[in-house]
Amino acid sequence: MAIITISRGSKSGGQEMAECLAAQLQYRIVGREIVQEAATRLDVSEEALSHQMEHTPKLWDRHAATRRLYVAAVQAALAEYVAEGDLVYHGLAGQLLLRGLPAVLRVRLIAPRERRVRTLVETRQMDEASAEEFIQHVDGARARWVKMMYGENIEDPALYDMVVNLETMSVPGACAALATVAKRPDFAVTGEVKACLRDFRLASNVKVALARARETRPHILDVWVRGGVVEISGSVPVLKTGRMGDRISEVARSVPGVEEVRMKLQWYDPYP
Amino acid sequence: MPIITISRGTLSGGQAVAECLAGRLGYPCVGREIVQEAARKLGVSEETLSGKFETPPGRWHRLTNERRLYLHAVQAALADQCVTGELVYHGLAGQLLLRGQPGVLRARLIAPLDMRVRALTEAHHRMSPKAAEEFIESVDEDRRRWVRLMYGADVEDPSLYDLTINLQSISTETACTSIAEAVAQPQYKITDEVRAKLEAFAAQCHEQLQAAASQRS
Numbered sequence: 001m002a003i004i005t006i007s008r009g010s011k012s013g014g015q016e017m018a019e020c021l022a023a024q025l026q027y028r029i030v031g032r033e034i035v036q037e038a039a040t041r042l043d044v045s046e047e048a049l050s051h052q053m054e055h056t057p058k059l060w061d062r063h064a065a066t067r068r069l070y071v072a073a074v075q076a077a078l079a080e081y082v083a084e085g086d087l088v089y090h091g092l093a094g095q096l097l098l099r100g101l102p103a104v105l106r107v108r109l110i111a112p113r114e115r116r117v118r119t120l121v122e123t124r125q126m127d128e129a130s131a132e133e134f135i136q137h138v139d140g141a142r143a144r145w146v147k148m149m150y151g152e153n154i155e156d157p158a159l160y161d162m163v164v165n166l167e168t169m170s171v172p173g174a175c176a177a178l179a180t181v182a183k184r185p186d187f188a189v190t191g192e193v194k195a196c197l198r199d200f201r202l203a204s205n206v207k208v209a210l211a212r213a214r215e216t217r218p219h220i221l222d223v224w225v226r227g228g229v230v231e232i233s234g235s236v237p238v239l240k241t242g243r244m245g246d247r248i249s250e251v252a253r254s255v256p257g258v259e260e261v262r263m264k265l266q267w268y269d270p271y272p
Numbered sequence: 273m274p275i276i277t278i279s280r281g282t283l284s285g286g287q288a289v290a291e292c293l294a295g296r297l298g299y300p301c302v303g304r305e306i307v308q309e310a311a312r313k314l315g316v317s318e319e320t321l322s323g324k325f326e327t328p329p330g331r332w333h334r335l336t337n338e339r340r341l342y343l344h345a346v347q348a349a350l351a352d353q354c355v356t357g358e359l360v361y362h363g364l365a366g367q368l369l370l371r372g373q374p375g376v377l378r379a380r381l382i383a384p385l386d387m388r389v390r391a392l393t394e395a396h397h398r399m400s401p402k403a404a405e406e407f408i409e410s411v412d413e414d415r416r417r418w419v420r421l422m423y424g425a426d427v428e429d430p431s432l433y434d435l436t437i438n439l440q441s442i443s444t445e446t447a448c449t450s451i452a453e454a455v456a457q458p459q460y461k462i463t464d465e466v467r468a469k470l471e472a473f474a475a476q477c478h479e480q481l482q483a484a485a486s487q488r489s
Contacts, residue, residue, distance in 0.1 A: 110431055157382055157428070162450070163436035168377075173457035177435075180453045184446040 001103070002187035003087045004178070005094025007154070008109035010138040011116040013166050017109060018090035020175035025182060027086045034081070034091055038073035042212075049073075053092065054145055065218055069211035071097075071149060076204035083201045085189040092142065095159050096150045101200055103193045105182050106159065109174075111166040199225040206230055206255050213251045221248065228259035237270035274375045274460035275359045276451065277366025279427065282411040283391045284383040285439050290362035292448035297455075302353055303363040310345035314485075321345070326364060327414060337487055343422065344481040351474035357462035364415070367432050368423045373473055375466040377455045380433040381447065384440050 004021055008014035015031070022029035035053065039046040052063060052070045075097045081087050082098065089098075095106040113135070120131035146154040157163045162181065164174045181187070189197070203225040210216045210223070210232075221234035230252050236244050245263055252261045276293060280286030287303070294301030304322075311321040325342040347369045353359050357375060367378040385405065392404040399407075419427040430436045435454055437447045454460075462470075 108430075112431070155430070157380075157430050157436045158384065158438060158440075160436075161438050161440070161442055163430040163433075165431060165434050165436075167431070168434050168459060169454065170457060170459065173454060173459070176457075177450045177454040181442065181446055181450045184443075184449065186441060186443050186446050 001085055001189040002182040003082055003085060003089070003098065003101075003104045003189075004107060004182055005098060005104060006088065006090040006107050006109060007093070007095055007160065008090075009111070009116065009142075010135050011119045012109045012111040013171055014090050014109055016171050017107075017175055017178075018088045020171060021179060021182070022088045024175060024179045025086070025088075027088050028081065028084075029088045029090070030078075030081050031089070031091045034074055034077040034089075037077040037080075038070065041077070041208075042069070042073050054141055065211070067149075068220070069208070069217065072204065072207040072211045076201070076208045079197075079201040079204040083194075083197045085194065085197065093146060093149075096146065096152065098200075099150075102196055103187050103189045105178070105187050106161045107178060108155075108157070108160040108163045109166060110163060115167075195227065199227065202228070202255070202257050203230070206232075206252050206258065209251050209255050210248065213247075215244070215247050216251050219248075223252075228257065229262065230258050230260065231262045231264055233264040233266075235266040235268055238267045239270075274377055274455050274462055275354050275357065275361070275370070275373075276377050276379060276455060277370060278360065278362040278379050278381060279365070279367050279433065280362070280381040281383070281388065281415075282408055283388040283395075284381050285387075285391070285444060286362055286381040288444045289381055289437075289439075289447045289451070290360050292444055293451055294360040296448060296452055297358070297360070299358045299360050300353070301360045301362070302350075303361070306346055306349045306353070306361070306363050310342070310349040313349065314341075314345050326418065337484065341481070341484040341487075344477065344484045348474070348477040348481045351470070351477040355467070355470050355474050357467055357470060365419060365422070365427075368419065368425065371423075374469055375460055375462045377435070377451070377460050378433045379451055380430070380436045382428075382436065382438050387440065 004027070006014050006018050018029055018031065021027065035050050036046050039049040042049070049070050052067045053074060078089065078094070078097055081089070082101070085103070098104050116135055117128060117131045120126055120134060121128055126134065143154045146152055152159060162178065164178070166174065203223045206223045206225070210221050219234055219236050221232055224231045232248060232252060236248070245265060249261045249263060252258055278286050278290045290301055290303070307322050307325065308318050311318040314321065321342050324339050325346055350361065350366070350369050353361070354370065354373070370376050385408065388408050389401050389404045392408065393399050393401055416427050419425055425432060435451065437450065439447060
């Protein structure tokens with residue numbers, strides 16, 4: 001009873017590991033599908049969404065608010081699965097989308113570069129140089145994205161509970177070890193944990209609503225939920241009517257499941 | 273029945289994991305004793321050896337012959353323990369001293385700084401959190417420099433290990449169980465071929481030690 005996230009570089013055996021774990025533990029498995037689901041919910045194309053999700057902006061970023069919305073939508077799609085427990089997620093940035101949640105076993109897989117290149121050469125009939133370049137490109141884009149969105153180094157072992165090196169470990173062997181860990185009480189989905197996961201789902205839905213509504217979308221707002229009570233923090237401009245606070249609260253209240261909204265906003269003068 | 277090396281920062285809770293593993297597998301658990309053993313064989317005090325072996329030299333000191341001798345002495349002492357193919361080693365740099373040897377599972381244990389600071393202040397009641405933090409950082413920095421100097425590697429690089437475990441949300445017991453599970457894989461099995469390789473490695477270490485000793489005199 002746990003939620004397992006698998007982070008890895010391209011062609012590091014992530015898919016195979018995710019399938020092995022899901023089969024062994026009888027968990028559901030989800031990967032890129034959540035991007036599709038998020039796109040459907042926002043009524044944009046999957047390409048547009050994954051482009052914004054996975055590409056790093058140039059120095060001057062006009063799309064920051066859009067990207068916040070997309071990431072919030074992906075997080076909400078993932079939260080929907082997570083709320084039920086018993087899940088293997090092998091899509092992008094699980095360890096960060098689910099940061100701070102209990103019962104999440106965050107795994108990173110690493111494999112020697114030569115082996116990853118060989119996999120690509122064999123499966124896609126690529127030549128070695130372009131396989132190398134492809135891997136470098138995909139890894140680089142993911143690392144930059146994580147740096148930008150979360151300020152973290154994707155390779156930092158401290159972001160994960162376990163880092164498995166497939167240089168010597170086999171997928172079935174590592175899978176058995178990880179399954180053992182997932183079954184331990186450290187990662188049990190207790191009643192308390194379940195309540196936490198439901199709160200996380202609600203917080204993710206409120207975030208999407210705030211990132212979507214015209215007046216609230218420019219602001220960077222943090223949402224925290226405890227038992228249906230929503231707490232919103234962040235800094236917003238003081239407007240002449242002071243309506244911004246009301247508007248934020250109204251948007252949050254419109255999300256099904258929200259019982260109460262508390263504001264912890266910091267105000268600043270936009271025309272000093 | 274393989275060899276397990278456990279690398280860790282100071283006060284990361286690695287020793288407890290090593291002891292748990294050794295108990296469960298029925299293996300000897302060896303850490304600093306390797307340094308004592310090496311010192312005894314060279315006929316120097318443990319302080320002299322660990323002073324040269326463990327602390328990285330200052331900026332202007334080079335890797336001297338003496339330092340090389342001590343490194344070989346420690347490596348030979350460790351290799352001797354490995355020939356049986358049953359060992360949990362939680363001393364310095366096991367993953368590098370045994371680099372390239374078969375039948376070795378290299379684990380690294382990490383823990384968040386605040387957890388390590390708490391462990392230290394609880395063990396030494398008079399220590400302030402700030403002093404504890406400074407102590408941990410200086411020990412970490414020494415090890416990092418040592419590994420860089422000796423092997424040109426970054427001690428925190430996960431590709432040096434088979435398994436890196438973060439003790440932030442994984443308990444000692446769970447870490448121990450998962451390593452025991454991982455080591456049951458066939459590629460860590462000590463076959464006759466592996467045992468022969470480990471014996472050859474021990475012999476080679478002793479040759480290097482003798483060569484280094486003759487250079488000194």
